[in-house]
Amino acid sequence: MNSISIRLIVFAVVFGAALCVFGAALFGMFLRAVLPKHHLDADSKDTVQLGIGVIATMAALLLGLLVASAKSFYDTQSSELTRMSANIVFLDRVLAHYGPETKEARDMLRAAVARALDRWSHQDQQHFQVEPGAEMLYDKIQALSPQNDAQRALQAQASSTAINLATLRWLMIEQGSSSVSKPLLAILVFWLAIVFASFGLFAPRNTTVIATLFLCALSVSGAIFLIIAMYTPFQGLLQISGAPLHNALAHLGQ
Numbered sequence: 001m002n003s004i005s006i007r008l009i010v011f012a013v014v015f016g017a018a019l020c021v022f023g024a025a026l027f028g029m030f031l032r033a034v035l036p037k038h039h040l041d042a043d044s045k046d047t048v049q050l051g052i053g054v055i056a057t058m059a060a061l062l063l064g065l066l067v068a069s070a071k072s073f074y075d076t077q078s079s080e081l082t083r084m085s086a087n088i089v090f091l092d093r094v095l096a097h098y099g100p101e102t103k104e105a106r107d108m109l110r111a112a113v114a115r116a117l118d119r120w121s122h123q124d125q126q127h128f129q130v131e132p133g134a135e136m137l138y139d140k141i142q143a144l145s146p147q148n149d150a151q152r153a154l155q156a157q158a159s160s161t162a163i164n165l166a167t168l169r170w171l172m173i174e175q176g177s178s179s180v181s182k183p184l185l186a187i188l189v190f191w192l193a194i195v196f197a198s199f200g201l202f203a204p205r206n207t208t209v210i211a212t213l214f215l216c217a218l219s220v221s222g223a224i225f226l227i228i229a230m231y232t233p234f235q236g237l238l239q240i241s242g243a244p245l246h247n248a249l250a251h252l253g254q
Contacts, residue, residue: 013228017189018221024193025213028200045202052198059191063223066184070230073178077233078240080175084168085244088113091161092252098144098154105140110252112137117249120234120242138162179231185224192220 032040092109095102141159146152196217203209229238 013185014221014225017192017224018217020189021192021196021220022214022217025196025200025203025217026210028197029203029205029210030200031197032201032203032205040202048198048201052195055191056195059188059195062184062188062191066180066188066227067223070180070227073175074230074233074238074240077172077175080168080172081240081242082244084165084172085248087161087165087168088245088248089251091158091165094154094158094161095141096254098146098151098158101144102141102158105137106253108137108140110249113245113249113252117242117245120245135166138166176234180227185227188224 038044088109092106095106095109138159141155141162144151144155146155196213199213203213226238229236232238233240
């Protein structure tokens with residue numbers, strides 16, 4: 001799925017949530033006009049407000065849970081990218097200390113990082129994948145013929161780092177399949193719609209109130225946008241910084 005498709009889906013979800021919540025507020029205003037007067041007296045209003053208070057509390061807790069979960073995922077991906085970038089530079093330096101025999105392996109590593117950054121800049125994948133050619137790179141390292149203990153130690157270190165890079169890469173790919181829980185998101189929107197319907201039920205029908213409810217619906221939908229955007233950290237407006245990988249590329253081959 002390309003970045004345009006993802007953005008269209010995110011826009012559809014956020015716009016749909018805003019429309020649902022604001023529409024519920026307008027529906028509440030409609031009910032106010034058609035319900036009998038005794039349904040809107042003080043006792044009825046107090047009872048409705050008690051029930052809505054419970055729902056609003058649950059909605060706030062669920063919204064906080066979803067934001068915290070999305071932020072944790074976003075921070076984890078950013079941290080793993082930084083760690084991967086550091087491992088790439090470390091692997092290159094280990095190979096450089098081994099000797100000129102590793103030039104082909106170092107060139108392969110640098111080319112793989114450059115390709116990954118190019119894919120990221122074009123956003124042609126749903127999940128950014130750093131691909132240092134793990135299998136081929138590992139084979140190149142294993143094919144080295146160390147001549148002394150120092151080279152044998154460097155070869156072992158390079159092999160271990162290459163394995164760690166491959167493991168970290170696949171971990172990021174598997175984590176990239178995570179997404180916001182759709183049932184939880186649907187329940188959240190449903191609860192918010194009930195809350196906003198209660199607002200409309202007891203609110204006067206004037207431009208100021210309608211505009212305020214509209215802005216509130218947009219604000220709530222903005223929170224939903226943040227949740228979805230943080231689950232796609234390599235694309236969109238909340239894209240994580242690629243500075244660590246760019247810095248790593250600048251140090252490769254030196």
